Amino acid sequence: MSPAATIDNDEARAAVLQSANAVFYARGIAGVGMADIRDDSGVSLRRLYSLYPSKRELVAAWLTDRHTTWMEWFTSSVDRRSMAGEEPLLAAFDAIAEWAESPGYRGCAFVNSAAETVEIDDTHRRIIAAHKESLLAYLISLARDGGYAEPERLGRMIGVLLDGGMVEAAVLRSCEPIVAARDAAAVLIEASQ
Amino acid sequence: MSPAATIDNDEARAAVLQSANAVFYARGIAGVGMADIRDDSGVSLRRLYSLYPSKRELVAAWLTDRHTTWMEWFTSSVDRRSMAGEEPLLAAFDAIAEWAESPGYRGCAFVNSAAETVEIDDTHRRIIAAHKESLLAYLISLARDGGYAEPERLGRMIGVLLDGGMVEAAVLRSCEPIVAARDAAAVLIEASQ
DNA sequence: TTGACATGAGAATGGTCGTTCTCCTATAGT
DNA sequence: ACTATAGGAGAACGACCATTCTCATGTCAA
Numbered sequence: 001m002s003p004a005a006t007i008d009n010d011e012a013r014a015a016v017l018q019s020a021n022a023v024f025y026a027r028g029i030a031g032v033g034m035a036d037i038r039d040d041s042g043v044s045l046r047r048l049y050s051l052y053p054s055k056r057e058l059v060a061a062w063l064t065d066r067h068t069t070w071m072e073w074f075t076s077s078v079d080r081r082s083m084a085g086e087e088p089l090l091a092a093f094d095a096i097a098e099w100a101e102s103p104g105y106r107g108c109a110f111v112n113s114a115a116e117t118v119e120i121d122d123t124h125r126r127i128i129a130a131h132k133e134s135l136l137a138y139l140i141s142l143a144r145d146g147g148y149a150e151p152e153r154l155g156r157m158i159g160v161l162l163d164g165g166m167v168e169a170a171v172l173r174s175c176e177p178i179v180a181a182r183d184a185a186a187v188l189i190e191a192s193q
Numbered sequence: 194m195s196p197a198a199t200i201d202n203d204e205a206r207a208a209v210l211q212s213a214n215a216v217f218y219a220r221g222i223a224g225v226g227m228a229d230i231r232d233d234s235g236v237s238l239r240r241l242y243s244l245y246p247s248k249r250e251l252v253a254a255w256l257t258d259r260h261t262t263w264m265e266w267f268t269s270s271v272d273r274r275s276m277a278g279e280e281p282l283l284a285a286f287d288a289i290a291e292w293a294e295s296p297g298y299r300g301c302a303f304v305n306s307a308a309e310t311v312e313i314d315d316t317h318r319r320i321i322a323a324h325k326e327s328l329l330a331y332l333i334s335l336a337r338d339g340g341y342a343e344p345e346r347l348g349r350m351i352g353v354l355l356d357g358g359m360v361e362a363a364v365l366r367s368c369e370p371i372v373a374a375r376d377a378a379a380v381l382i383e384a385s386q
Numbered sequence: 387t388t389g390a391c392a393t394g395a396g397a398a399t400g401g402t403c404g405t406t407c408t409c410c411t412a413t414a415g416t
Numbered sequence: 417a418c419t420a421t422a423g424g425a426g427a428a429c430g431a432c433c434a435t436t437c438t439c440a441t442g443t444c445a446a
Contacts, residue, residue: 156369177356180352184353239423
């Protein structure tokens, strides 16, 4: 009953999103054509357009998918370090520092996408803003769990430091700004005891 | 002896850089064509290409020019607030906050440009990194002048907070992250007395 | 087998943009 | 006044890209 195909739509979608993630992050949205996605994923243009009717919608799907994937990676990375006895709010910086040291690091995909003007519309911007709100909510929950005074205030301060660290590490190609950010976070946490 | 022209090359260059600044910042580099620069500046394509042999070189000239202009604006804005009795390192955040509240704010032009992949090459990246190094050196000098312990460390922490504030303010369209950054800076400064 | 249809490969279309070229005007030096 | 030349307006060229279309293939249901 289902249409004949080498791979079904779900598999094709997964392959497309995986390629989109690799290639959009590495080369920017405007730097990647639909043909590049096809070449990387092996999904034909025809199928690509049947799954995602336009590049805009593919980008929106990628951003949404990346939000989920990235948050899962980030929270589990923080969790793992916390289990090992590290202060969770500081573990956040170590997770980012490890990422920033890995090859291909180009900063926060959401910040980079927001900086692109040609291919990004308001739908995308909403996804991006929601990602940052979500990250902030997580940091605030960590601050709350830590029992610090004014957890919302502390969480926001940590959030600014994290974003600043990610951006500067990308621009300067060094994870030293993340170390400085962690250093600052430690002072702020100490002051919130 | 000089060739006949409505305006001379220096004036044309100034007009082009002014237009480039307005339009590259507002719409991104990839979002602006050479024809847009011509339309905004009134300098013909022919002359444009005689002044800047390619878009890449125009972009490099814009970034260089913007570095100078922005640093002048920033330092004088900090100076003015310092004269009025404010702590210079905190005044930096107020300057940025005022900017972020102004219409057309889109974050740091250098960070945005670095996020663009299609039109930005290594020459541009070097200018961008040099800008951030320069900003950092200024912040460190303020920390030194303030007589704080470990001024380099403090300056770096303030730098990360500033960049984080600029980025988040752009993404979330709110200057609240800058307020949080300033708040954090005050704690760090206090701890560096 | 046969017909209906989904799919892939890749050509075609339409638009954008960096860069160059053509044609024309106006000026400066003679 | 005359000519060489700089400059403007805008067309032309070539490349790239999102999107659609054509044609050929293969599969499923009867």
